[in-house]
Amino acid sequence: MPSAKLELRSIAMVFSSSAGAVDALTPVSFAIEEGSFVSVIGPSGCGKSTLFNIIAGLQAPSGGSVVIDDEDATGTIGRVGYMLQKDLLLPWRTVLDNVVLGMEIKGVSRQRAHATALPYLARYGLGGFEHRYPRELSGGMRQRAALLRTLLLDTDVILLDEPFGALDAQTRASMQEWLLQLWADFRKTVVFVTHDVDEAIYLSDEIVVMSARPGRVVDRIAVPLARPRPRLITNAREFIAIKERCLDHLAPPVAECAA
Amino acid sequence: MRRFAGFRFPSVFLGHRAYRRLPVQHEWAPRWIMAAQILLVVALIGGWQAAASWKIIDPFFWSQPSAIWHTLTLFFLKGDAVTDIAYTFEATIIGFVVGTIAGSLLGLSFWWSRNYAAIVQPFIICFESIPKLALAPLIILIFGIGMTSKVAIAVALTVVVSTLTTYAGVKAVDPDSERLFYSLGASRFQVFRKLVIPAVMPWTISVLRVNIGLALTGAIVGEFISSQHGLGREILYAGQTYDIALVWVAVLVLAAFSMIMYVAVSQLEKLLRKGVAH
Ligand SMILES: Nc1ncnc2c1ncn2[C@@H]1O[C@H](COP(=O)(O)OP(=O)(O)O)[C@@H](O)[C@H]1O
Numbered sequence: 001m002p003s004a005k006l007e008l009r010s011i012a013m014v015f016s017s018s019a020g021a022v023d024a025l026t027p028v029s030f031a032i033e034e035g036s037f038v039s040v041i042g043p044s045g046c047g048k049s050t051l052f053n054i055i056a057g058l059q060a061p062s063g064g065s066v067v068i069d070d071e072d073a074t075g076t077i078g079r080v081g082y083m084l085q086k087d088l089l090l091p092w093r094t095v096l097d098n099v100v101l102g103m104e105i106k107g108v109s110r111q112r113a114h115a116t117a118l119p120y121l122a123r124y125g126l127g128g129f130e131h132r133y134p135r136e137l138s139g140g141m142r143q144r145a146a147l148l149r150t151l152l153l154d155t156d157v158i159l160l161d162e163p164f165g166a167l168d169a170q171t172r173a174s175m176q177e178w179l180l181q182l183w184a185d186f187r188k189t190v191v192f193v194t195h196d197v198d199e200a201i202y203l204s205d206e207i208v209v210m211s212a213r214p215g216r217v218v219d220r221i222a223v224p225l226a227r228p229r230p231r232l233i234t235n236a237r238e239f240i241a242i243k244e245r246c247l248d249h250l251a252p253p254v255a256e257c258a259a
Numbered sequence: 260m261r262r263f264a265g266f267r268f269p270s271v272f273l274g275h276r277a278y279r280r281l282p283v284q285h286e287w288a289p290r291w292i293m294a295a296q297i298l299l300v301v302a303l304i305g306g307w308q309a310a311a312s313w314k315i316i317d318p319f320f321w322s323q324p325s326a327i328w329h330t331l332t333l334f335f336l337k338g339d340a341v342t343d344i345a346y347t348f349e350a351t352i353i354g355f356v357v358g359t360i361a362g363s364l365l366g367l368s369f370w371w372s373r374n375y376a377a378i379v380q381p382f383i384i385c386f387e388s389i390p391k392l393a394l395a396p397l398i399i400l401i402f403g404i405g406m407t408s409k410v411a412i413a414v415a416l417t418v419v420v421s422t423l424t425t426y427a428g429v430k431a432v433d434p435d436s437e438r439l440f441y442s443l444g445a446s447r448f449q450v451f452r453k454l455v456i457p458a459v460m461p462w463t464i465s466v467l468r469v470n471i472g473l474a475l476t477g478a479i480v481g482e483f484i485s486s487q488h489g490l491g492r493e494i495l496y497a498g499q500t501y502d503i504a505l506v507w508v509a510v511l512v513l514a515a516f517s518m519i520m521y522v523a524v525s526q527l528e529k530l531l532r533k534g535v536a537h
């Protein structure tokens with residue numbers, strides 16, 4: 001049995017402010033196998049981004065621990081690649097210089113970082129844009145650059161927080177293919193947040209469903225569809241069954257809402 | 260109904276004639292604009308000269324263009340023009356550079372500690388709200404009547420603007436970008452060097468043009484109060500001796516000098532902006 005790459009042990013988060021305490025996460029626990037693609041879905045405000053911040057070490061949890069490779073990684077930074085909701089490309093850097101930022105921070109010389117990054121840019125659809133500035137790029141291109149920046153940090157685990165949320169449907173579809181290609185090439189463990197159920201099923205090996213605030217895991221759904229998956233798999237019976245199960249959790253019956 | 264059958268709206272409310280056209284301004288060719296400007300200057304100088312000749316205005320207090328021209332040539336050929344300009348120039352530039360750099364560094368330093376920023380900030384605001392020129396006599400007493408006191412006044416005027424603007428830039432650094440850096444495993448120093456400084460640069464640069472004007476004001480006021488050289492001293496001295504033509508000459512030279520510096524700083528700003536963007 002493959003070992004767990006990333007394990008969350010009873011992660012809890014309470015935000016306290018003058019207005020009172022907000023329970024963002026009640027103990028959340030799950031483990032993710034090495035090399036798998038796991039999506040997290042849940043209503044807006046259920047604590048998905050908070051969970052990612054905790055895994056990335058940017059926020060201390062109120063309780064619990066993050067375990068990576070059987071080591072306590074709570075509160076350590078630079079250990080997982082994290083792509084935040086915005087692309088956050090630096091406007092004063094070229095695409096190439098943006099993409100090598102992670103390596104630069106790790107102390108790799110610019111020259112070596114450039115040499116490493118250039119083939120990737122060419123291979124993953126940014127060829128010819130290396131020396132352009134982010135403002136000259138389309139939304140899809142910017143997302144690609146941001147994702148490559150995350151990947152080139154060379155961490156085993158990658159967290160992606162709604163990376164395609166702001167893209168139009170067509171760009172989104174091509175970005176999904178692109179991401180799967182990257183995942184197949186790099187063999188990373190990916191945790192992916194999205195609010196699009198179709199996207200989650202299409203991409204993932206497993207889906208973690210979270211409840212509305214305070215966030216907790218209400219279901220874990222395996223997606224046993226063979227890869228590579230055709231685009232029209234969305235019409236397949238198994239696909240629809242998984243989708244119904246997801247939507248059941250996300251949209252409670254009307255009567256329950258009114259109560 | 261019938262009673263109103265005879266009533267009709269005035270035709271202007273009906274039909275297309277009621278609609279306005281988009282107002283369009285016809286722009287003149289640049290040479291016509293230039294010609295108009297030259298004409299304006301000539302008219303102003305001519306009118307002044309005429310009014311002084313016909314005693315419509317008192318030439319003793321107002322002086323007149325011909326006398327000013329005469330004094331101007333004297334000022335440059337026999338007078339202290341070069342010494343005065345160099346003196347004022349030096350005080351202004353040193354004050355500008357020191358004030359801007361010190362202010363920018365101070366503003367940037369606030370990024371390092373929120374506690375330190377919170378403690379120091381009220382004092383900066385307080386210093387900002389004091390009319391710095393009111394301190395000028397004190398500064399002269401402390402730093403003497405030489406160049407140092409002029410520089411000090413220029414620094415006092417420029418440093419606060421730079422500090423506050425740079426600090427505003429520091430506060431505007433996107434916290435998400437900061438988190439991105441930390442998620443990549445950056446140290447605080449790396450965040451400072453690779454994110455904060457480049458992000459704040461445009462703010463720092465944006466005050467250069469304001470600061471060059473302030474530095475010049477500071478230098479001139481310092482010379483007003485007590486000095487042996489400089490355009491400010493020339494103006495004060497000429498005024499006290501009722502040499503109105505010389506006052507005008509010094510003011511004109513000062514204006515020309517100030518415009519040249521303004522243009523130079525604008526060029527510098529463009530250059531720096533390019534440097535930051537690339
Ligand atoms: N720094 C904070 N202080 C107080 N409340 C916060 C803070 N960050 C997030 N929250 C709250 O925690 C909840 C979860 O937020 P978030 O993780 O951004 O949700 P999601 O990404 O699932 O939409 C939200 O209700 C939000 O208002």
Ligand SMILES: [Mg+2]
Nearest residue numbers: 048049085161
């Ligand atoms: Mg979120």
